Amino acid sequence: MARLVHASDRALLVVFDDAITVAAGNDVRVLYEWLLNDPPAAIVDLHPAYATLLIRYDPLRCDPDALAREIEHRVGSLSVRPVRNGQLFEIPVRYGGSHGPDLAEVARATGLREDEVVATHAGCVYDVRFVGFSPGFPYLAGLPERLHRPRREAPRSHVPAGSVAIAGAQAGIYPVRSPGGWNVIGQTDFILFDSTRGSPATLAPGDRVRFLVAGIGS
């Protein structure tokens, strides 16, 4: 059962589930797209994540309790809403060597050869659950279990743009240079964020991603 909490004096948080489930992810998407296309007054920003939607509003332009009732009403009628069909994106990756400094360690820890790690990572289709953390960063679900590895003990202060990385059950790509603790196994030139576009993030919840092997090592 979804619940609604006041996350602050200017934001409501819709929690569809405390766990990361496919059903909750779908509900987040449907509510997000509904509020995006037909926003109640005073909505300032919407942030979908795994199982929650954060709704920021202007408290000077609305009654928070009335807004909460409106959101609750929509949450109760999600089942009749259509879901946008996502697109499949193919993203070429140069794995290992200087492009993927953590590939060797992931291979060692999983007992796989480096080319097996690459084949596993590139051998499946991922779901884009949401974009967050930094501009255009996609949180991808679908990483095969044998590649599940904890974050690095010591996060890097600078992870280069285009780094293809994994952490726990998650896969992702760093679109801009930023700090980061995920295991970097490759590098891509694929553009994930372009501030000159109306929709700056290339990927959106519901899209799918397949990684293509553009090279291994060196």
Next chain:
Amino acid sequence: MSALCVMAPGFLTTVQDLGRPGHAAAGVSASGAADPVALRIGNRLVGNGDEDAGLELTMVGGSFHFEADGVFALAGADTGARLGDRDVAPWRPCKAQAGETLVCGALRGVARAYLCVRGGVAVPLVFGSASTHLLTGLGGFEGRALRAGDRLLLGSPGKGATFDRAVDPSAIPGYRPGEPFRATEGPQASWFAPEAQAVFYDTRWRVAEACDRMGIRLSGPSIRPVEPRELATEGVLSGAIQVPPGGLPIVLFVEHQTTGGYPKIANVIAADLARLGGLRPRDTIRFEAISVSAARALLRAQEEAIDALFF
């Protein structure tokens, strides 16, 4: 177009307006002035709109050369500024003549001051905003802090008149120095036992050296949830007080990451956010619990008090 030339950039000077909310779903946090109350008042003093862009000075000011006659105001910290041989106090409009240089010194009392120039600073807008997002290099002047030699174009003045006197912001609700930071319950407040919450609200927290536009780290006693739990990464906003496993809270600020996986014990209210922008390392602060409806009443009172300065 007239221009302002950066002779010396100070410690960290960026172009800021009121930010670009609305792009969290693309992973972009709003950025914008760390102390929007000061920026807005500075803008009104020179007849600009609230949303016009000015320069955010941090800790140590800089020197700025006027290529043409202009009107400016400093707002926020007193920078001990001088224009030629004249002292320039904050919170009042001033005229500068072509060729004059405004020299700002170390900021007193709080961490930030704003230089607002009539017409506003003109930079290409990114998603409708001039704000610099330093971490990602988005917006502002070439996406970065200003350097000596940068030449900032000024916009053409709007219809608003320059204000005719100084203002005193010290009575604005939420903006009085030294008051506690009011906070509403965070989405994971119940993860913390009443004793841990009492420690959170009773402690005089010290602002750590790691205090910037992304976040304000606090030092003091460790507070921990009743039991270690995993939080599925969720959206966060400026003012959210998250508690990582080490137990020392971090107040997320204007350039925060858009999502986070740490529990949030509380959230600084909108009316007190601007005062976060004044915090310096080693300042001490306290939090005070408040309801959502009381927080909203304070924000209204703050808006009315800002408007009242200009009657």
